[in-house]
Amino acid sequence: MADIFGGFKEYSVAEFFKKNRQMLGFSGKVRSLTTIVHEYVTNSLDAAGEARMHPELEVWVEEVEKNERYKVRVKDNGPGIPENILGKALGMMLAGTKFHRYVQQRGQQGIGAAGCTMYSLISTGQPISVVSRHKGKKVSCKLGIDFKKNKPVLTDVVREDCGPEEHGLDVEGVFADTKYEKGGYGVGEYLKRTAIANPHATIIFNSPEGDRFVYPKSVERLPEKAEEVKPHPLGVGANDLLDIAKAAKGYTRLSAMLQNEFTRVSLNKVKELRDLVPDVNLDMSPSRLTWDDAEKLVVGFRKVKWIAPATDSVIPIGKEQIEKSLVNILNPELVYVTSRPPKIYRGGIPFVVEVGIAYGGDINKEGKGGVVMRFANRAPLLFDAGGCAITQTAKSVEWKRYEIKKFDEEPVAILVNLASVHVPYTSAGKQSVSSEDDVVEEIKNALMEAGRHVQKHLSGKRREREKSTKKKAILRYVGQISGDLAELAGEEKSKKEIEAELQKMISERFE
Numbered sequence: 001m002a003d004i005f006g007g008f009k010e011y012s013v014a015e016f017f018k019k020n021r022q023m024l025g026f027s028g029k030v031r032s033l034t035t036i037v038h039e040y041v042t043n044s045l046d047a048a049g050e051a052r053m054h055p056e057l058e059v060w061v062e063e064v065e066k067n068e069r070y071k072v073r074v075k076d077n078g079p080g081i082p083e084n085i086l087g088k089a090l091g092m093m094l095a096g097t098k099f100h101r102y103v104q105q106r107g108q109q110g111i112g113a114a115g116c117t118m119y120s121l122i123s124t125g126q127p128i129s130v131v132s133r134h135k136g137k138k139v140s141c142k143l144g145i146d147f148k149k150n151k152p153v154l155t156d157v158v159r160e161d162c163g164p165e166e167h168g169l170d171v172e173g174v175f176a177d178t179k180y181e182k183g184g185y186g187v188g189e190y191l192k193r194t195a196i197a198n199p200h201a202t203i204i205f206n207s208p209e210g211d212r213f214v215y216p217k218s219v220e221r222l223p224e225k226a227e228e229v230k231p232h233p234l235g236v237g238a239n240d241l242l243d244i245a246k247a248a249k250g251y252t253r254l255s256a257m258l259q260n261e262f263t264r265v266s267l268n269k270v271k272e273l274r275d276l277v278p279d280v281n282l283d284m285s286p287s288r289l290t291w292d293d294a295e296k297l298v299v300g301f302r303k304v305k306w307i308a309p310a311t312d313s314v315i316p317i318g319k320e321q322i323e324k325s326l327v328n329i330l331n332p333e334l335v336y337v338t339s340r341p342p343k344i345y346r347g348g349i350p351f352v353v354e355v356g357i358a359y360g361g362d363i364n365k366e367g368k369g370g371v372v373m374r375f376a377n378r379a380p381l382l383f384d385a386g387g388c389a390i391t392q393t394a395k396s397v398e399w400k401r402y403e404i405k406k407f408d409e410e411p412v413a414i415l416v417n418l419a420s421v422h423v424p425y426t427s428a429g430k431q432s433v434s435s436e437d438d439v440v441e442e443i444k445n446a447l448m449e450a451g452r453h454v455q456k457h458l459s460g461k462r463r464e465r466e467k468s469t470k471k472k473a474i475l476r477y478v479g480q481i482s483g484d485l486a487e488l489a490g491e492e493k494s495k496k497e498i499e500a501e502l503q504k505m506i507s508e509r510f511e
């Protein structure tokens, strides 16, 4: 028999993503370029958020080879990255400060930045250039990845001292198989939407055509700090439970781990679990937890009556902030924003839905109507709209009922932001939200509320229009009627007097 195992090999996670780059958003030239900017920009915003400062970031996109190769540079004023972790942060897959944490941030997997380094290497053979200023130290280097080992490779390292007032990360790379586009999927639109959802940030974009777009911050107040929360038992599956058990250190008993690593697990609840899942020994070490045990525990979790998780970990953009942003950037005739109270999906994961609707103004200047702007934790989602719960829900609303007859053609823009400690993305590309029932219901309710406001506005406008047409129609006869009446009245009243009186009457009637 032929030896079929001769070619058996192990692959590192970096090698896996090198082969499956589309999973990280590197598919199609336009999308690849936007993905690169997205990864760097979300990191900059996250870092500024954690450091409690107003983000200021500047993006440059420059064409190196026609419609093929672009240089991208993103510079921020955040805390920068210390040298000892710089390599891992930007040159190792599944490494970062956000994985395993239930905290509302844009990044959650520890792949984004290293994915860009990977893309630069596989498309041009070149590493990226990095300058990090952190606590008085400036480090400049070239950064690549050893794919086999999933390890960073740093070269040309230069260390200098800098003043503490200098801080931030400055990354630059050349990426092939990319294309800059002006339309709805391009970097320009992406950054405009980022500015809409982050009115506390200053964002500057230098386009390949040499244009400079400046979106200055429009609100002074920083968003509240997103606090880290512990997972709720109803928000995890067997796989998550095993991950948490593996990562948790210093517990001799599974029961203690459950109490400390999860929210709402009290001593009493542990007792209940013991009765519900007698096969699983809650006194064993968490490191001995098997898949089978984890599955049984998760089934047990579903039978316990839990207190819902606290929802203060979810930070919305805010009604006033969204209103200001939409007015600033779209200059519409009507804006309405609704921020729903926090809810929970899958029984244990808190989230908030915010919906803003804008009508008229500059919205369909480019001839496109019915714009749905999707955001997850303030990051714009531009791709995979078809499979996204937000788009599907927006399309399922009967806009006709709200006086928006042809949604796709009218000057209407909708903003939907889903804020959560864990956004249910459909894939690692993080461009669309999966159809969790509770999330869909919230989006739908918020959209309908927003729709009712547009309806009020539009039906008011329609009535005004009807009134003015009617008034004009009646006024047309005033001259004739006044003449006839003056004739009937003889000497008593002149045509002019009658005309003035009639006009006054009509004006009062149609006030």
Ligand SMILES: Nc1ncnc2c1ncn2[C@@H]1O[C@H](COP(=O)(O)OP(=O)(O)OP(=O)(O)O)[C@@H](O)[C@H]1O
Pocket (backbone or CB within 6 Å): 039, 043, 044, 047, 076, 078, 079, 080, 081, 089, 090, 095, 096, 097, 098, 099, 106, 107, 108, 109, 110, 111, 112, 113, 114, 115, 169
């Ligand atoms: N501009 C930046 N300023 C400060 N730290 C940064 C910056 N960019 C990246 N980092 C650090 O590098 C880590 C890795 O970033 P990366 O984008 O690869 O993963 P992530 O943001 O954690 O998750 P995701 O894969 O979802 O983007 C981050 O967790 C953060 O600690």
Ligand SMILES: [Mg+2]
Pocket (backbone or CB within 6 Å): 039, 042, 043, 106, 107, 108, 110, 111, 112, 113
């Ligand atoms: Mg990231």
